[in-house]
Amino acid sequence: MKIIxxxxxxxxxxxxxxxxxxxxNVKFLDLDDYIEAAEKSSINEIFKNKGEVYFRKKETEYLKEVLNRKENVVLSVGGGTPCFGDNIGLINEATPNSIYIKTDLxxxxxxLMKERDERPLIADIxxxxxxxxxxxHLFERSFFYNQAHHKIGNQYKSVEDVVLQIRKLLV
Ligand SMILES: Nc1ncnc2c1ncn2[C@@H]1O[C@H](COP(=O)(O)OP(=O)(O)O)[C@@H](O)[C@H]1O
Ligand SMILES: O=C(O)C1=C[C@@H](OP(=O)(O)O)[C@@H](O)[C@H](O)C1
Ligand SMILES: [Mg+2]
Structure with missing residues (x-):
């Protein structure tokens, strides 16, 4: 089982x-961490040195690699992952449990204002x-996010509450 x-x-x-x-009690994978380990470079450095097109190419490659692994896993992807190529199709084929974490603007x-330095797409806005x-940006991307099998809100709630809600909707 994969939860994405x-x-x-x-x-x-x-x-x-x-x-x-x-x-x-299932293994956790974060696609950004996976990319950083495989590329031996931080997301910021990849964007700076190789550009976004290179990042997106690698992101799809590593997504496919992770989806092909036969193990049970909770996988968090990057915010842009479902919005490029046919990544959302690949995600939905790999599991009945793709979950859109929907959060107020x-x-x-x-x-994000507090953490923009870690995110190259917004660091200079x-x-x-x-x-x-x-x-x-959120409006453009919502078309892809809304294709997830499930949707859950993550605002004004504790992380524990959100986890509990997700557990209730898993199939
Ligand atoms: N339910 C929540 N309540 C308060 N802060 C949260 C909650 N969920 C996430 N956060 C905070 O929001 C920030 C972004 O979370 P993160 O997991 O890095 O998001 P993403 O991986 O989607 O970019 C982090 O500082 C995290 O601690
Ligand atoms: O939205 C995006 O395009 C991105 C989101 C980031 O992941 P988080 O959504 O975990 O911040 C990371 O993959 C990269 O900075 C690009
Ligand atoms: Mg993340």
């Missing part, structure tokens, strides 16, 4: 994924343009 968490940057995929895997902006950028 998708959603915008800052929606909590990595945090929720770790907590969920612990509770279910204001909550995303609050979280001026504070006064931040909310509009995220709103547009």
């Amino acid at each position: 968490l998708i959603g915008y940057m800052g929606s909590g995929k990595t945090t929720i994924g770790k907590a969920l895997s612990k509770q279910l 204001n909550v995303l902006c609050d979280r 001026a504070p006064e343009e931040f909310q509009e950028f995220i709103a547009k």
Whole structure:
């Protein structure tokens, strides 16, 4: 069984994924961590030195590699992963448990303003343009996120509550 968490940057995929895997006693994989280990380079460095096109190519390659592994896993992918190539199709074929962690714009902006240095796509957006950028970007990407088999909110709730809700909808 694979449980795959998708959603915008800052929606909590990595945090929720770790907590969920612990509770279910299933291995956890974060696609960004996997890419960093395989490429021996941080996401920031990959974007800076090789560019986004290279990153997206590798992201799809490593996604396929992880999806082909026969093991049970909770997998959190990057915010852009489902939005390129046919990645959302591959994700949905690999599991009946793809889950969109849907999070309010204001909550995303609050979280991401504090952590923008770790995320190359938003690191250089001026504070006064931040909310509009995220709103547009989220709108464009929602088409892909909404193709997940399940949807769950992650705002104004504890990580534990979200994990509990996810456990109830697993098939
Ligand atoms: N339910 C929650 N309540 C409060 N903070 C949260 C919650 N879920 C995630 N966070 C925080 O939001 C930030 C982004 O989470 P992260 O797991 O890195 O998101 P993603 O992997 O989707 O980009 C982290 O600082 C994390 O601690
Ligand atoms: O949304 C995106 O395109 C990205 C999201 C990041 O992952 P998180 O969603 O875990 O921050 C990471 O893959 C990279 O910075 C690009
Ligand atoms: Mg993450």
